[in-house]
Amino acid sequence: MALLTCTNLTLGYEGKKVLEGLSFSVNSGDYLCIVGENGAGKTTLMKAILNLHPPLKGDISTGEGLKHTEIGYLPQHTEVQRDFPASVREIVLSGCIGRQGLKPFYNREEKNLALHSMKRMGIENLSSECYRDLSGGQQKRVLLARALCATQKMLLLDEPVAGLDPKVTQEMYELIKELNYTGITVIMISHDVRAAIRYASHILHIGTPVFFGNKEEYINSRLGSRYISLSECEL
Amino acid sequence: MTALIEKLILYFSYPFVRYALIVGVLTALCSSLFGVTLVLKRFSFIGDGLSHVAFGAMSVATVMNLTDNMLLILPVTMLAAVLLLRTGQNSKIRGDAAIAMISVGALGLGYLIMNIFSASSNLTGDVCTTLFGSVSILTLTEAEVLTGIILSIIVIAVFFIFYNKIFAITFDEDFARASGINANRYNLVIAIVIATIIVLAMKLVGSLLISALIVFPALSSMRIYKNFKSVIIFSAVLSIFCAVVGLFTAILAGTPVGPTIVTANILVFLICSAIGRLAKRTT
Numbered sequence: 457m458a459l460l461t462c463t464n465l466t467l468g469y470e471g472k473k474v475l476e477g478l479s480f481s482v483n484s485g486d487y488l489c490i491v492g493e494n495g496a497g498k499t500t501l502m503k504a505i506l507n508l509h510p511p512l513k514g515d516i517s518t519g520e521g522l523k524h525t526e527i528g529y530l531p532q533h534t535e536v537q538r539d540f541p542a543s544v545r546e547i548v549l550s551g552c553i554g555r556q557g558l559k560p561f562y563n564r565e566e567k568n569l570a571l572h573s574m575k576r577m578g579i580e581n582l583s584s585e586c587y588r589d590l591s592g593g594q595q596k597r598v599l600l601a602r603a604l605c606a607t608q609k610m611l612l613l614d615e616p617v618a619g620l621d622p623k624v625t626q627e628m629y630e631l632i633k634e635l636n637y638t639g640i641t642v643i644m645i646s647h648d649v650r651a652a653i654r655y656a657s658h659i660l661h662i663g664t665p666v667f668f669g670n671k672e673e674y675i676n677s678r679l680g681s682r683y684i685s686l687s688e689c690e691l
Numbered sequence: 692m693t694a695l696i697e698k699l700i701l702y703f704s705y706p707f708v709r710y711a712l713i714v715g716v717l718t719a720l721c722s723s724l725f726g727v728t729l730v731l732k733r734f735s736f737i738g739d740g741l742s743h744v745a746f747g748a749m750s751v752a753t754v755m756n757l758t759d760n761m762l763l764i765l766p767v768t769m770l771a772a773v774l775l776l777r778t779g780q781n782s783k784i785r786g787d788a789a790i791a792m793i794s795v796g797a798l799g800l801g802y803l804i805m806n807i808f809s810a811s812s813n814l815t816g817d818v819c820t821t822l823f824g825s826v827s828i829l830t831l832t833e834a835e836v837l838t839g840i841i842l843s844i845i846v847i848a849v850f851f852i853f854y855n856k857i858f859a860i861t862f863d864e865d866f867a868r869a870s871g872i873n874a875n876r877y878n879l880v881i882a883i884v885i886a887t888i889i890v891l892a893m894k895l896v897g898s899l900l901i902s903a904l905i906v907f908p909a910l911s912s913m914r915i916y917k918n919f920k921s922v923i924i925f926s927a928v929l930s931i932f933c934a935v936v937g938l939f940t941a942i943l944a945g946t947p948v949g950p951t952i953v954t955a956n957i958l959v960f961l962i963c964s965a966i967g968r969l970a971k972r973t974t
């Protein structure tokens with residue numbers, strides 16, 4: 457039984473289909489990269505996995521004791537308004553909201569988890585800073601620390617490096633790689649195919665046609681080689 | 692100065708002043724606690740719409756000669772809150788248009804009903820009182836004070852019990868949902884609480900000025916503090932301060948209570964803005 461199995465998914469909004477007949481599975485410890493053009497439906501797929509926007513058809517199941525609500529999530533656009541007053545610590549701690557249950561307040565264990573997550577992301581010195589005053593890279597780290605509070609097993613990252621400069625992008629990729637080494641399964645949406653084939657173990661290419669397989673298969677496939685050379689042309 | 696203090700002490704010996712103070716402080720506290728969430732969730736316009744609905748319900752209650760107006764106003768306003776929240780999520784009707792329709796409709800109908808059915812000889816005065824709360828806070832009965840206290844305690848308890856959930860949903864609703872939080876249920880709770888606050892605040896500042904009580908302390912506090920907890924605490928402090936100062940000024944100077952409290956809030960907002968700007972410049 458895989459950690460996450462999607463069978464024959466059809467995704468879309470109010471009758472408008474975005475994606476059809478998508479099947480793939482993710483095993484514990486995998487690093488899956490989802491690539492594809494803008495508007496191909498990558499974010500829509502992620503929302504389906506998170507149970508935020510159920511698929512029109514098909515089935516998403518989790519295994520090995522993973523619950524839907526125990527997936528850490530890094531959104532593509534944060535809906536955070538420019539003027540939202542929140543400290544880094546408050547935001548990271550809110551990652552524990554799913555474990556909190558009916559308790560009104562966070563307990564010591566949850567506070568320690570938040571602290572530990574901030575340390576893993578190297579932002580413990582920012583803990584009382586205001587989120588909106590941070591740089592783009594720091595903000596992503598805060599949201600990643602929050603995601604780490606929500607999960608021990610699986611992270612879903614929607615374009616985690618969008619809008620970051622090359623150096624910070626590199627740091628972000630290394631950070632994610634280390635998390636994957638410690639046993640966390642990573643599903644990352646990326647525009648950057650070269651990074652995808654460098655870091656991922658598996659690739660899911662959404663579009664027509666769809667590709668799913670491990671990295672080597674993707675590099676050797678016609679779709680993969682074309683897409684990779686295309687992205688090199690763009691540089 | 693001593694004359695002023697003596698006058699205050701004298702006023703305090705009147706139960707209606709003490710009642711007004713108790714209800715005023717509690718209302719100010721409740722509205723500021725949820726004001727921050729409303730402002731951040733862009734819900735403040737719902738508060739405005741609901742206050743007009745409360746006015747409409749109030750005119751019906753007055754005409755029906757109910758012993759306790761709250762029995763009608765509270766459920767009607769709560770229902771309107773739930774409906775507004777629903778239409779806000781429904782993509783077919785634009786949320787803001789629906790709110791404009793309901794609020795203006797309630798305001799117009801309310802006045803019409805009062806105009807046709809009211810037996811009062813001073814209709815304009817009655818309407819003005821309901822809209823601007825000029826004296827209603829000073830004419831509270833013991834039962835009304837008790838209802839006010841109970842409602843406030845419920846609102847404050849809801850805030851503390853759900854504090855972390857409210858934060859999570861306000862900051863990032865998708866993330867909260869993905870973590871298994873039933874955001875719709877909490878949005879419903881928030882809507883019902885807003886309705887309660889509005890009914891409370893109607894007595895203090897009148898239905899046209901309720902939004903000021905909800906929005907100003909939150910905005911003032913957000914100029915200065917940069918984390919959620921401090922913003923909430925400071926907005927509560929500011930709101931209570933303005934209510935007390937406004938109430939006393941109104942009693943001593945004979946000005947209408949609601950507008951005086953709102954003026955205090957405006958002044959505090961200007962001061963906080965100035966402090967916020969100065970702090971930004973020095974760092």
Ligand SMILES: Nc1ncnc2c1ncn2[C@@H]1O[C@H](COP(=O)(O)OP(=O)(O)O)[C@@H](O)[C@H]1O
Pocket residue numbers: 469474492493494495496497498499500501
């Ligand atoms: N809330 C929505 N309602 C209707 N259509 C949407 C919504 N969100 C996205 N879409 C449409 O679904 C398609 C896929 O979008 P998305 O999943 O965001 O693509 P990607 O993340 O791959 O760039 C796009 O055509 C987009 O216009």
Ligand SMILES: [Mg+2]
Pocket residue numbers: 498499500532
């Ligand atoms: Mg996307």
